[in-house]
Amino acid sequence: xxxxxxxxxxxxxxxxxVIGMWHKYPNPHCSHVVTVDVIDRSxxxxxxxxxTERVLGCKQRAPTWIVKLFGGSEDAFxxxxxFVDPSTQTTTISSVNLSLSQFATCNENIRxxxxxxxxxxxxxxxxxxxxxxxxxxxxxxxxxWLAMRFEQNAQLGKLAFTDVLRQxxxxxKDKTPASAAA
Numbered sequence: 121x122x123x124x125x126x127x128x129x130x131x132x133x134x135x136x137x138v139i140g141m142w143h144k145y146p147n148p149h150c151s152h153v154v155t156v157d158v159i160d161r162s163x164x165x166x167x168x169x170x171x172t173e174r175v176l177g178c179k180q181r182a183p184t185w186i187v188k189l190f191g192g193s194e195d196a197f198x199x200x201x202x203f204v205d206p207s208t209q210t211t212t213i214s215s216v217n218l219s220l221s222q223f224a225t226c227n228e229n230i231r232x233x234x235x236x237x238x239x240x241x242x243x244x245x246x247x248x249x250x251x252x253x254x255x256x257x258x259x260x261x262x263x264x265w266l267a268m269r270f271e272q273n274a275q276l277g278k279l280a281f282t283d284v285l286r287q288x289x290x291x292x293k294d295k296t297p298a299s300a301a302a
Contacts, residue, residue, distance in 0.1 A: 122247070124248070124271055129240065129241055132240055133240065135209075136240075138204055140284045144281055149279045150273070153177070157177070159175055160173040161173070173200070175197055175200070176197065176200060181194050186265065190220060210233045214230075230242070246274075248266045248270060249263065
């Protein structure tokens with residue numbers, strides 16, 4: 121099993137980050153995410169917690185040996201469930217791969233919460249595990265490749281989301297009524 125973890129702060133309020141979260145895709149930095157479908161969204165009337173379930177469609181080229189050994193294609197799907205709690209200002213997101221899950225799983229968890237100075241804390245973890253016990257060497261190789269790809273995509277995701285927040289909030293501040301009319 122491989123573990124991945126990263127934490128940092130976004131220089132934006134929690135409310136801005138949550139709004140930005142819904143604008144992350146499509147994004148040129150994360151071109152591997154090609155579709156985002158909302159499956160369900162509900163608000164708990166007692167708590168105000170917003171629950172959203174989405175399926176993300178991704179296109180990622182896998183090494184030839186993976187496709188030959190495990191089958192599949194470059195099309196992959198991920199199930200994501202998020203909870204936005206306005207009373208505690210906490211957002212949690214969990215996701216798991218749907219494609220090829222009989223061979224490997226990637227469980228990701230993300231948490232956004234307020235941080236000092238009007239910033240938002242971001243914490244991301246992932247557990248990646250191959251499920252091919254008979255072929256330990258192939259399983260190790262598969263886990264290594266999946267962990268490397270996850271880390272690359274996590275860095276792209278950070279860059280992409282930083283761009284989204286900049287476009288939504290910083291660029292908007294720079295526009296004055298006079299420049300908007302020009």
